[in-house]
Amino acid sequence: MKIATWNVNSLKVRLPHVLDWLAQTGTDVLCLQETKLTDDKFPVAALTEAGYEVAFSGQPTYNGVAILTKRDTVGAPTEVLIGNPQFEDEQKRLISAQVAGIRVICAYFPNGQSVDSDKYQYKLRWLDALISWLRPQLQADAAPLALLGDFNIAPDDRDVHDPQAWADQVLCSEPERQRFEMLQSMGLIDAFRLFEQPEKSYSWWDYRQMAFRRNKGLRIDHVMVSSALRDRVSACSIDREPRKREQPSDHAPVIAQID
DNA sequence: ATGGCCCGTAGAACGGGA
DSSP states (O other): OEEEEEEOSOHHHHHHHHHHHHHHHOOSEEEEEOOOOOGGGSOHHHHHHTTEEEEEEOOSSSOOEEEEEEHHHHOOOEEEEESOTTSOOSSOOEEEEEETTEEEEEEEOOOOSSTTSHHHHHHHHHHHHHHHHHGGGGSTTOOOEEEEEEOOOOOSGGGBSOHHHHTTSTTTOHHHHHHHHHHHHTTOEEGGGGSOOOSSOOSEEOSSTTTTTTTOEEOOEEEEEOGGGGGGEEEEEEOOGGGGSSSOOSBOOEEEEEO
């Protein structure tokens, strides 16, 4: 099956892109971030019509996450859980569900704004709480788990178009990268790096300064899988095509094949 | 030239994104 993540930066604006992309790729599971829709405005009918079941959690203006599943292949998401039970949070950044025998966690990690801001401290606390929550779910005999989303972390300098300019800045700072490494040490694998990839592979480009055309981006959107899934992942790539469209999201989808 | 764009909520600018 194909499982993917995409920060759409408003599902209201990007719904046509999402529907086109689902039809073109045949993706079975799509995790969305930054839907920016309250639940009463979520486009259930259009997605149902397109053959997808949905689980979602939104709020006005900011954040918002969803999991879309292809009805004919993987059925509806079950055991849906909103948020991290160990972290009180008014911001809608986490939704998880059981899909085709896999615990799928869709996450919109905080941005952090800048390393000297309160938002950065919130980001680190949010990350610590995620780690605490996931740790017992990643024990050696644990069931398959996939963590997908906009991590707002570039794990390595090769994930950054200009590492010197971004050094110790938000998205690249050591405390954030250490927490990403903690997820890895707990058994989560960056699916993208299981395979040979083009140099300068990024998943986000600023809307300004023709950053996409100049490929001045960051790789901050990730598909991570637990060790139980490692041998079942046969491909992972970033699809730049939607970023080339008119009125695109600033993020590209990341898609993995799990057999 | 240290800002340029885009989105939602507004109903004019502003906060937030990354």
